Amino acid sequence: MQIVWNEIKKILTWKSLLLLLIINCILYFFLIDFYIKHFPNGRPALDSYRLGIEMIEKYGPTMDDEEFKDFMKTYEVRVKEADRYLQTEKVAVAEGIDTYEKFNSYEWFKASKEAGELRDRLFFEDGTDLFWELQERSRLIGFYEGKEMYSSNATPAQLKRYEELAKEGVFGTYPEVAISNFRDYITNVAVAILFSVVAVMSLAILRDRTRHIVSLQYTARKGRNLLKTKLLAGFVSTLLVITGLLVIYMGLYSLNDTSMYFNVRVNTFIGNESWYNPTFFQYILFTIGGIYLVGIVFGLAAMGFSTIVPNTLTLLGAQIPFVRAFSFSACTD
Amino acid sequence: MRIFLLECKKVILSPVLIGLFLLFTGFNFLVIFNSSDHRAELKMVNEIIDTYGREITPSSLQQFQDDIQNDLLKLQQLTGKRYDSVNDFLEDLDVEEYERYSKQEQAFLSGLQVKEMYESIASSIDENYEEIDIEKEGEVALEQYQLSGKAAETYLAENEKFTKRFDEMIRNGEHKQWFFAGKAYYMHTLLFKDLFSKMTIEILLLVILSTTFLATYEFEQRTHLVAFATQRGRRLMNNKLVASLVMAFVITGLVLGSTLGVFFLVFDYSHVWETSVSSAFNWEYNFPYVSWWDLSFAQFLLGVIGVLFVSVLLISALTFSISLFIKNSYVSFFVTAASFILLYMLPSFMPHSSNWLFVAGYTVPTLVMAIPGLFMGSSGLIFFRNFEWATICSWTAITMGVLMMTYRRFVKSDIQ
Numbered sequence: 035m036q037i038v039w040n041e042i043k044k045i046l047t048w049k050s051l052l053l054l055l056i057i058n059c060i061l062y063f064f065l066i067d068f069y070i071k072h073f074p075n076g077r078p079a080l081d082s083y084r085l086g087i088e089m090i091e092k093y094g095p096t097m098d099d100e101e102f103k104d105f106m107k108t109y110e111v112r113v114k115e116a117d118r119y120l121q122t123e124k125v126a127v128a129e130g131i132d133t134y135e136k137f138n139s140y141e142w143f144k145a146s147k148e149a150g151e152l153r154d155r156l157f158f159e160d161g162t163d164l165f166w167e168l169q170e171r172s173r174l175i176g177f178y179e180g181k182e183m184y185s186s187n188a189t190p191a192q193l194k195r196y197e198e199l200a201k202e203g204v205f206g207t208y209p210e211v212a213i214s215n216f217r218d219y220i221t222n223v224a225v226a227i228l229f230s231v232v233a234v235m236s237l238a239i240l241r242d243r244t245r246h247i248v249s250l251q252y253t254a255r256k257g258r259n260l261l262k263t264k265l266l267a268g269f270v271s272t273l274l275v276i277t278g279l280l281v282i283y284m285g286l287y288s289l290n291d292t293s294m295y296f297n298v299r300v301n302t303f304i305g306n307e308s309w310y311n312p313t314f315f316q317y318i319l320f321t322i323g324g325i326y327l328v329g330i331v332f333g334l335a336a337m338g339f340s341t342i343v344p345n346t347l348t349l350l351g352a353q354i355p356f357v358r359a360f361s362f363s364a365c366t367d
Numbered sequence: 368m369r370i371f372l373l374e375c376k377k378v379i380l381s382p383v384l385i386g387l388f389l390l391f392t393g394f395n396f397l398v399i400f401n402s403s404d405h406r407a408e409l410k411m412v413n414e415i416i417d418t419y420g421r422e423i424t425p426s427s428l429q430q431f432q433d434d435i436q437n438d439l440l441k442l443q444q445l446t447g448k449r450y451d452s453v454n455d456f457l458e459d460l461d462v463e464e465y466e467r468y469s470k471q472e473q474a475f476l477s478g479l480q481v482k483e484m485y486e487s488i489a490s491s492i493d494e495n496y497e498e499i500d501i502e503k504e505g506e507v508a509l510e511q512y513q514l515s516g517k518a519a520e521t522y523l524a525e526n527e528k529f530t531k532r533f534d535e536m537i538r539n540g541e542h543k544q545w546f547f548a549g550k551a552y553y554m555h556t557l558l559f560k561d562l563f564s565k566m567t568i569e570i571l572l573l574v575i576l577s578t579t580f581l582a583t584y585e586f587e588q589r590t591h592l593v594a595f596a597t598q599r600g601r602r603l604m605n606n607k608l609v610a611s612l613v614m615a616f617v618i619t620g621l622v623l624g625s626t627l628g629v630f631f632l633v634f635d636y637s638h639v640w641e642t643s644v645s646s647a648f649n650w651e652y653n654f655p656y657v658s659w660w661d662l663s664f665a666q667f668l669l670g671v672i673g674v675l676f677v678s679v680l681l682i683s684a685l686t687f688s689i690s691l692f693i694k695n696s697y698v699s700f701f702v703t704a705a706s707f708i709l710l711y712m713l714p715s716f717m718p719h720s721s722n723w724l725f726v727a728g729y730t731v732p733t734l735v736m737a738i739p740g741l742f743m744g745s746s747g748l749i750f751f752r753n754f755e756w757a758t759i760c761s762w763t764a765i766t767m768g769v770l771m772m773t774y775r776r777f778v779k780s781d782i783q
Contacts, residue, residue, distance in 0.1 A: 053698070056705045063712065237697055244587055345587060346697045347580040351383030354572060355390055 037256070041267030044241070046274065050234050057230055058279065065222035066283070073215050073290045081163060081170040082209040087294045089208060095297040095313070097207050102178055109171045116164055125152045134168065170209070177304050178207055195309065199301055204311070206304035212292040213303045213314060219290075220321050223283045225360075227325055228332050231275055232357055235333045236349055238268045239340040265337060272333030276326055284322075332360075370603065374610035377584065378577045387576075388621065391569040395562065395626040402557055403633050409547055409554075411481045413638040416545050421641060423489050423543040435486055438479050445472060453479045485648075488548055492647045496537060496655075501530040504654070512748060516720035525751055529744040532659055536645055541661055546639055546648035553651050554634070555644075559671065559739035562630065566622055567735050570679055571707070573618045578611040578683045579699040582690035591782055601778050608687055608770070615683035619676055640665040644742075658742045659752045670755075671738055677759050678735045682707070684766045685731075688773040707732050714748065725751065729758045 074083040093101040116134040120126045129149045131137045140149070156165050188196065199205070239261075242248050251260050296315035300308050312320060336353065343349045378384060418434075419427040442456065443449050445468075450456045453476060457465075468476070505526035509519050536542060547554045584607075585591040595601050644667040645657045658667065682703075689706070690699040711732035717724040728749045740746025741755055751757075 049698070053701055057701070060705060060708050064708070233701065244589075246589060345580075346695075346700075347381060347576055348383045350697065350700055351381075351387050351576055354387065 037260070037263050038267050038270070041264050042271050042274075045234065045238050045268060045271045050237075053233060054230050054275070054279075057233055058226055061222075061226040061229060065225060066219065066286075069215055069219040069222070070286055070289055074211050075215075077157075078166045078170045078173075079211050081166045082211045084163075085167065085170055085174065086209040086212065090294055090298065095299065096204075096302060102207065105171075106175055109168070109175060112164065112168055112171065116168055119162070119164060123152060125149065174207070174209065174304075178205065192307075196307060199307065204299070204301045206302060206307070208295075208298050208303050210304045212290075212295045213300070213317075215290065216287070216292065216314075216318065219287060220318075220325075223280075224325050224328070226283075227276055227279050227329055228360060229357065230279060231272055231329050231333045232336045232353060234275055235268055235272060235336040236340055236353065237346075238271075238337050239264055240343065240346065240349060244345070261341070265334075268333065268337045269330070272330055273326075275333075276329045280322060280325065370599070370606045371610050371613075374581055374607055375614060377581065378610075378614045381577075381580070384573060384577060387573060388618070391573075391622065392625050395565060395569075396629055398561060398565065399626070399630050399633055402561075405552055406634055408477075408481055409552065410635060411478065411485065412545055412547055413635060415482075415485060416638040419545075421544050421638075422540065423492070423545065428486075428489055431482075431486060431489070435479070435482055438475075438482070441475070442479065445475075452483055454483065484548060484551060485545075488550075488648060489543075489545075492543060495650075496542060496647065499533075499654075501526065501533050508747075513719050514724075517722050518720055518724050521722055521725060522748075528752065529657075529659075529750065532744055533657055536657060536661075539661060541643040541645045542647040542655070544642045544646045544648075546642045546646040546664070549649045549651040555649055555656065555739065556651055558630065562626065563671070563675075563738045564736065566626055567675065567738065570619050570622050570675075571682060571735075573622070574615045574679055574683050575686050575700060575703050577614050577618065578686040579690045579696040579703070581607050581611050581614070582687050583694055583696040583699065586694045587696060595782055604691065604774065604777060608684070611683050611687050612680055615679050616676065619679045623672060623675070636664070654745050656740075656743055657745050659744050660742065662742060667742060671741055674741060674755055674759070675735060675738070677763075678731050681731055681759075681762050681766050682735075684770055688766075688769045691773050691777050711736060724748070729754065729761060731758065731762050734758050 074080045089097065089105065093105070097105070113134045116137070117132070120134065120137060121132050125148050126132050126137070129140075129146065129152075131140050131149065156162070242251065242264075252258050254260075256263070292314075296318075297313050299311050299313050300317050301311045303314075335356070339349055339352055343352060415431070419431055439450060439453070442453060446456060448456075457476065457480065465473070505523055508514075508526075509522060514522055549555060582604075585594045585603075594603060597603075599606075641663050643658075644662050644664050645655065647655060649656050662670065686699070686703045689703055690696065693699045693702060710730045713727040713730060714724055714733070717727045725748065733749060734741075734755070737746060737749055740749065744750050744752070
């Protein structure tokens, strides 16, 4: 036990913690910051986010047809509001766009200058969210109405899954901003964590060899069993590193304020048909489990390299392709 | 000399570096072959240049248009109907009908389509360039980058110089030369952005690995007490520095040579070497590429390669200093990578109202990451005419200073 503790202390020195800090600061600014700072990212993502919360508060984490009819009724009410709003605008009346329907079907590409200015004013300056919101509502309704159309290149297994979901009455009805933001966020966090794990663990076993103290260690009473102890210490340190980083990154994620969505099931987000149907919160837990798993694999692999390679050049060089391939595939995912 | 050669041998015979080099080169070849779908279509430019000359004059353009009209007559014979453009014909054609034509006729049809595209770009050059108002672009850029105060003044002053250069370019007719159609093929982006950015990163990885390896070798092998106690002593580091620089040069040459060699074998550039890089056909995004000097494509490519070589040597020397300071290749590798990224991000930490914003951009990392926009007046916040040479000169001075300091420090340092 004493030896394990001492080995951990050798891996997690203040120098390697500093290295962790530098790596994570840089990767944070490059990959992760965006998904925290710009959530929801502009319009109509903001309206999408607000509408989703409104839907959850009003109808709960699932919506049946009745409830959706009510949702459509709200749309009508809001359209009437927009009609009234447009009728108070002199320009709109003059251009013949005094109702929202006309406003929508108006041919904007050959609009007059006044009409263009009016539209910009309605969307960007007047401080009313009405028009953005209507756009978003009609998008959601569009998805609901097209819920039985499947992608034409779905495999038979996927089609079967779609039918299964349809039978259960599970359709993508809730706006997907929250979950797609989380997905982008967590893949980048995973890249950062893997980078950190590999960076910290790589030297674990090579370090003693470059110091030429292995022959001393192996002739001690503990003997070659020491390698097992070192690996155990490396495993524990990997867990410590992953846990520490995850706590920080999940803390940062809480700034996005998506807890209202936690009870919504993954399949009821738009465009999110999946093989299983966990809630958003369970989904987060699963991804965290996945990060632990992949992190441990990479940590062990790094230690494996560390036992084989003759020097740090080989250690770094051999791992570059793996880390690069992994972060590349995660980024394009 | 022998020490120098033996030091080089360490790098050349390192299986990891060789393996990485092969892997990277293979990866680059993959990128090239994956984007070579349109290589046959690109040959059209060669035909055009052969027939009508490299420069677009009103008479040669007229001739080109006449020839297209002749081709359209041929199309009439082929289909029995008069079309104003081959696209009108192809639009109502479905795949089965198209398959009915012979291979030759299909080649004729697609060739005519490409010709028409080039013609439409060529005949709208004047119109498109007249619409560009550089001064207005400057105002837009101020808003886009949120520049104010001194920074805005500097930007506008440089923009004024660029306006003059732009007018001069139009007078010279640099933009009226045939090149691969940018908006259709994005060849500038493929070569200078996709490929060069990959190559730059690969070269840097290899160079930083080999430099840190050489610089820290004695410490990591625990031979430093012997090595530095010999007659050669600490001057050994001079040999190592020279070996690192030569190896950096060789690695850069090998990576560039292999990848670019294959690139130019796959894509036939033989007729466009002389074409100006500011050609209107080389217009890919919102704004055309406009260089500060009258550079042909070949000159631009050589210039970029030259900048890359010098930058890699500077980075190698700086890495050497860092390694000498840290004496551990693993940590040096990460510290170098981190400093590279931090320097690259430096401008984003600067206030947008002072000239420091621009000064912070004059760094080697920014230089090597901005390869597609080098020598260009259309490259955002680093569009300054003196950007390339000022960066290289100032960083050469900085590197010399740093090397000198670390060496002096190392000579006197306590080695345990």
